[in-house]
Amino acid sequence: xxxxxxxxxxxxxxxxxxxxxxxxxxxxxxxxxxxxxxxxxxxxxxxxxxxxxxxxxxxxxxxxxxxxxxxxxxxxxxxxxxxxxxxxxxxxxxxxxxxxxxxxxxxxxxx
Amino acid sequence: xxxxxxxxxxxxxxxxxxxxxxxxxxxxxxxxxxxxxxxxxxxxxxxxxxxxxxxxxxxxxxxxxxxxxxxxxxxxxxxxxxxxxxxxxxxxxxxxxxxxxxxxxxxxxxxxx
Numbered sequence: 001x002x003x004x005x006x007x008x009x010x011x012x013x014x015x016x017x018x019x020x021x022x023x024x025x026x027x028x029x030x031x032x033x034x035x036x037x038x039x040x041x042x043x044x045x046x047x048x049x050x051x052x053x054x055x056x057x058x059x060x061x062x063x064x065x066x067x068x069x070x071x072x073x074x075x076x077x078x079x080x081x082x083x084x085x086x087x088x089x090x091x092x093x094x095x096x097x098x099x100x101x102x103x104x105x106x107x108x109x110x111x
Numbered sequence: 112x113x114x115x116x117x118x119x120x121x122x123x124x125x126x127x128x129x130x131x132x133x134x135x136x137x138x139x140x141x142x143x144x145x146x147x148x149x150x151x152x153x154x155x156x157x158x159x160x161x162x163x164x165x166x167x168x169x170x171x172x173x174x175x176x177x178x179x180x181x182x183x184x185x186x187x188x189x190x191x192x193x194x195x196x197x198x199x200x201x202x203x204x205x206x207x208x209x210x211x212x213x214x215x216x217x218x219x220x221x222x223x224x
Contacts, residue, residue: 030210042217043154043202050210088154096209097142097167101154 004032004072004089004102012108019076021105023089024069031092032065033099034074036085043088046074081111113137115216117203123222124193132188132219134203143186144204144213145178147171154202160186193223 007022023032034046049056049065049072056063062075076083086106090099116135124130136143145157159167160178177189186205190197200218 033212035215040200040220043204043215045212045214048212090154092210093167095167097144097159097161098156098169099144099146099213100156101146103153 004091004100006087006089006102006105008105009103010106010108012110013079015079015081015109015111017079017109019079019083019107019109021074021087021089021107023072023074023091023102025072025089025091025100026070028094029067029091030094030096032063032072033090033092034061034063034072035088035090035101037088037104038085046087076107079107079109081109083107083109113214115203115205115214117201117216117219119219120217121220121222123224126195126223127192130190130193130221132190132201132203132221134186134188134216135184136186136203136205137207137214138184140205140207140214142166142206142209143178143180145188146202146204146215147199148202148218149196149199157188190221193221195223197221198223 004023004025031050033048035043047058049063060077065072086104088104090101118133143160148154158172175191202218204213204215206213
């Protein structure tokens with residue numbers, strides 16, 4: 001499967017610092033999506049990067065994709081306490097009809 | 112902003128009972144999905160649905176599970192005879208086209224006792 005695996009599993013930083021989370025996957029993908037989840041709640045879509053894209057920005061988020069290494073990274077700049085959540089990468093199958101989630105990175109941003 | 116809505120937010124059922132989880136996808140979306148997340152574990156794909164047919168399903172989605180789009184707005188997941196191990200958060204998702212952002216609902220927490 002193209003299951004995403006995030007690294008690190010947990011990350012604790014101070015407010016204002018940048019947070020970088022990495023994701024690796026195994027097979028071909030059409031796109032890769034990043035989501036956040038607050039404890040016990042729904043998945044919020046953050047950003048989608050297509051397999052022919054290398055970098056994408058959205059506000060304080062920057063996502064990179066390296067298909068040769070089958071890896072992606074999510075950078076959150078100038079973090080805030082409200083960014084505290086779990087972050088998941090989800091590679092999409094080539095057919096585009098299935099996302100495969102990893103275990104996530106638990107980010108804690110201390111005020 | 113359009114959103115995927117799921118009801119109920121929490122359901123408790125006895126083992127062996129049938130449950131139906133309900134979802135209202137975003138109105139102009141065509142592709143619908145169910146995922147589940149057992150407490151403390153990964154989000155797992157169950158099934159995708161398009162044009163009134165299942166387009167993909169995982170090994171988890173066995174004969175005990177079924178999906179239906181009974182009308183133009185609802186998308187349901189039925190579990191015929193629940194087991195303890197079916198206890199999980201069930202998420203519905205939708206997107207307008209393949210390979211675009213999938214929007215998830217807030218989930219239904221199913222507890223089987």
